Amino acid sequence: MxxxxxxxxxxxxxxxxxxxxxxxxxxxxxxxxxxxxxxxxxxxxxxxxxxxxxxxxxxRVGDQILKGFDPHRHKSRLWSLDKAQNKDELMIWYTRASKLVNEYNDQNDEDPLPPLSFVMELKFDGLTLNLTYDHGELVQASTRGNGVIGEGILAQVKTIRSIPSEIPYRDGIIEVQGEGIMNLSVLEEYNKTAIEPLKNARNAAAGALRNLNPKVTDSRKLNAYFYQVGYTDGLRFENHEAMVEFLRNNRFKVSPLVQVFDSIEAAAGELDSITAMRHTYDFLIDGIVIKINDTRTREVLGYTDKFPRWAIAYKFEAEEAITTLLSVSWEVGRTGKITPVAKVEPVDIAGVTVQNCTLNNVGDIERKGLKHALGSQVFIRRSNDVIPELLGKVTEEMDGEEIVAPVSCPSCGSVLELKGAHLFCLNRVECRPQLIGRITHFASRDAMDIETFSIMTAEQLYAELNVKDPADLYDLTFEDLIKLERFGDKKAKNLLASLEKSKQCDLSSFLYALGIPNTGKTTTRVLADHYRDLHKLMAATPEELVALYDIGGIMADSIVSFFRDPLMQRSIDRLLQAGVTPVSEEAPVIMNADNPFFGKTIVLTGTLSIMGRDEMGKKLEALGAKITGSVSKKTDIVIAGESAGSKLTKAQDLGIRVIDNEQELLEMLGEA
Missing domain, CATH: 1.10.287.610 (Helix hairpin bin)
Known part of the structure; x- marks a missing residue:
């Protein structure tokens, strides 16, 4: 044997x-x-x-059809990339990064950051993958999800032959990020015999990787390219070139284009030639990624709320086509905004059949000279995954029928009001699309995260149980649900359990779920972090709000008007009475001078066994410390865990106090 x-x-x-x-x-x-x-x-x-x-x-290919995708929390967040649509926007990004580097070097003249150099790679158009290897073995694969939590798709990813099940690196846990794709030649061959041909390679790859039957994934013969080591137990790369070489040496497929430039001007000079090559590749790309090469510079620059400051995606110019404008319909959104949607003669753009285009608002129709365009030829443009846009008429002649803006709501018949360039329906009590949209938004993942809920559920509950307000959801009973079509015993119990679970929520998610006009997730997080109490926020004045980060006068007025609205006040009151409990983390406790961390600037580096770095950072901030990401002369303490790297070395060189004994750290925290 x-x-x-x-x-x-x-x-x-x-x-x-x-x-x-x-x-x-x-x-x-x-x-x-x-x-x-x-x-x-x-x-x-x-x-x-x-x-x-x-x-x-x-x-590699499982025999069992999966019941569903399990959530997977990434060890390191997966970030989106900021976008540059042209070279001017690229130079704005460069100027901003250069300024931050210069400011850092002015304060750290003994150990400055090196001159900026740049790496240029292809931006693949597929589905983001995050692979986890534990001592060389592939143990998990997931989608990007919201950047923090994705969906586990290990069985599907194992069908991709170019992804190694084992790698030579066996010294710990690493996460590797890349893109799952379908080669264009493979798509062409697949469609020759397919009963239902696939429209385009991107959707083919995304659909296959999110199919619960791995055999379906296997039939698509997917491929994958990798470009980032997002997390390691202690492995460190001096620059991006070294990271790419590590990926190559560990059997990962990397971009066929990885170029290094000593200046942004040299990098920008290559953009046109690479753009011209986009259709020569056997896979879809939708841009070029430009990254700062040096790892230490990346750490100093850090991240905004959404993007790394050290990378940007240069997006290809959108592709255009000519077709005929057939009709314009008017759709009602959850805020009452009326949006015109153009239906055009179907036309293929970059492998995608386009039939509907956005028109933004009535002002957009006037500005683009489309007032008399029905039945006329028009230009349309599709840019990446954005809904295709109707640009204007092919000729300047008034040879088409007139697009007539509605004076009453196409759903409820209420008189519309023009606010700026937008039409609004003000009937928030009986306008069906508004009510369904508001409930659907309230239940969405980034809001109250009510599992098993969908727009179809919202429509059914509205039609059959008169659910018109988010608070109505918490009045539902098993007896209400079980009598509905498509609601069996299990589905009814699952929805009620999800509703009950959603009652314990964080304040920022609750505020986002309310759908305050002109606000998004970033703003609601700012509001939650500042006020930490719903009723204090509801009593806020515009003058208080405009003092907060990134909140201007229009947004402040929207927030105040929203919370002064009796309709919204009744809805919020009903939600709270139903047991919904939005909470925020406690504000940092200001300690006295006896606390060893009070007023200190602290840098955390390496892996701590007693708790994660994020948790430790929050604990120290609660004790009055300031947590920063880089070591400088202004740093008071460096807390160094296992596999600490250059930050520890720099702290030692500068004579900064280093705490590398976790028992000592616990004693200082008063937890030993």
Whole structure:
């Protein structure tokens, strides 16, 4: 049996070696027939011995259809990228980054950051993947999700032959980020025999990876490219070039284009030539990613609320087409805003069939000269995943029928009011799309996160149970739900359980769920962090609000008007009476001077075993400390966990106090 085990191990290693050469390097070393002989021999040995090793390639495709996707919390957040639509916007990004680097170097003249250099890579148009390897073994794969929590899709990802199940790096846990794609040539071959041809490669890849049947994923013959090591137990790269080399050495497929430039001018000079090559690749790309090369500079620049400051996506110019404008409909949103939607003669743009285009508002129709455009030829533009935009008429002649803006709501018939360039329906009590939209938004993942809820659920509850306000959701009973079509015993209980669970929520999510006009997730987080109490926020004045970060006069007036509205006040009161309890973290407790961390500037580095760095940072802030991300002369204390890197070295060079004993740290915290 020992000899058989060793033979199977050798076969597995040989098969994965050939997989790497074939799928990742595009350099097959044996014929397909010889590869099949190796694979068949392994299958035969597994059958004869009754043993299948965990890393066997025969196990890449599961036989079971999954019941659903489990949530997966990333060890390191996955960030979106800020976008530059042209070279001027690229230079604005560069100027901003240069200013921050210069400011840092002025304060750290003994250890300045190096001159900026840049890495340029292709921006793949697929589905973001986050892979987790534990001592060399692929143990999890997930989607990006909201950047913090994604969906576990390990079974699906295992079907992608270019993704290694094992890697040479075995010194700890790492997370690797990349993009799952479908090659254009594969899509073409797939569609030749498909009963339902796939529209485009991006949707084909995303749909396959989020299909609960891994065999469907396997049938799409997906590929994947990787560009980032997002988390490690202690591995450190001096720059992005070193990171890419690590990925190559660990059998990951990386971008065929990775160029390094010593200046932003040199990088910008290559944009046009790379853009011209976009259609020569056998996969979709929707832009070019430009990153600052040096790792320490990235750490100093850090992140905004949404994006890393050290990278930007240069987006390709949108592709345009000419078609005929057939009609314009008017849709009512959850805030009462009336939006015109144009229906056009179907036209293909970059592999996507376009039939509907956005028109933004009545002012947009006038500005683009579309007032008499029905039945006329028009220009449309599709930019990445954005809803296609109607740009204007092909000719300047008034040869089409007039687009007539409504004077009454297309849903409830109420008289519309023009506010700026937008039409609004003010009937928030009986206008069906507004009420359904508000309830759907309230239940969404970034709001109250009521699982199993959808717009179809909102429409059904509105039509059959007269659910018109979010507070009505918490009055629902099992007897109400069980009598509805498509609501069996299990679905009814699941919805009620989700509603009950949602009652315990954080204040920022609750505020976002309320749908305050002109606010988004960032603003509601600012409001929650500042006021930390719903009733204090409801009593706020415009003068108080405009003093907060990124809140201007229009937004402040919207917030105040929202909370002064009797309709909203009644809804909020009903929600609270139903048991909804929005809470915010306690404000930092200002300690006296006896506290060893009070007033100190502290940097956390390395891995702490007693708690995560985020949790430790919050604990220290509650004691009156200031937490920063970089070491300078102004730093008072560096807390260094396992595998601390350059920050520890710099602290030692500057003579800054270092706490690297966790027992000492616990004693200082009063928790030993």
């Amino acid at each position: 020992t000899d058989s085990m060793e033979t199977m191990k050798a076969l597995i290693e040989e098969i994965y070696s050939h997989n790497h050469l074939y799928y990742t390097m595009d350099q097959p070393s044996i014929s397909d027939a010889d590869y099949d002989l190796l694979y068949d021999r392994l299958v035969a040995m597994e059958k004869a011995t009754g043993i299948t090793l965990p890393n066997s390639p025969t196990q």
